[in-house]
Amino acid sequence: MSSSSPARRELGTSVFAGSDGAQHTLPTWSLFCLGPRSWLRHVCIRTMTHPSFDSAVLVLIAYSSALLAVTDYSHIYLDGPNLGLPRADGSLRNTVAEVSDFYVCTPLFLLELVVRVISMSFCSGPRSYIRNPWNCLDFVVVVSGAFEYLTMLAVPLPSLSGLRVLRVLRPLRSLKSSPRLSRLAFSMLSALPQLGSVMVL
Secondary structure, rough: OOOOOHHHHHHOOOEEEEEOOOEEEEOOOOOOOOOOOHHHHHHHHHHOOOOOHHHHHHHHHHHHHHHHHHOOOOOOOOOOOOOOOOOOOOOOOHHHHHHHHHHHHHHHHOOOHHHHHHHHHOOOOOHHHHHHHHHHHHEEEEEEHHHHHHHHHHOOOOHHHHHHHHHHHHHHHHHHHHHHHHHHHHHHHHOOOOOOOEEEE
16 A cells, blocks of 8 residues: 655655565656556565565575676687677586576566566656666666577577676676665775876876
8 A cells, every 4th residue: 555645746756565564655656657556566566675575686696696707708709799708509607607697697687677667667756766876787787688688589689799798797786785885886986087097197
């Protein structure tokens, strides 16, 4: 169930009950069609706010990061559109990494994205999904994986093999679960221009 005070209506937000026992202030409408009474949205909100949801995502990120670590980059394509990318044929490590990413990581990351977007709305409202900088990183990484997923399903798309490089950003997604690490990361990134000036000197 959800409730809205006049002040919250002016801001376009409502209070939704989560499965963690807390009240969550979220945009009243998601994707311009899913309102406070939408059963699908309530299911997604209760899923997103479940105490085990973030833990499960962290486990999936750790698993995905482990796949990156075990990939054999000595066995790569030497020509063609996949130049420089790991080859699955002839390498057990690369085969396991590619099959796991195709059937486990990418579909589950997409499911997580859908759950969050339906729960929080994508861009409409002050607390929508894309207004969080870490969610922007999530979105870029997951969507790039989705495009790669489509090419592996033989969907006719232009060569997007370069998007596989964005897989290395997946471990950074775990930072948003720790406010202290998030602040540290932002501090380091904000210091890069100053470091560049020092290197020039």
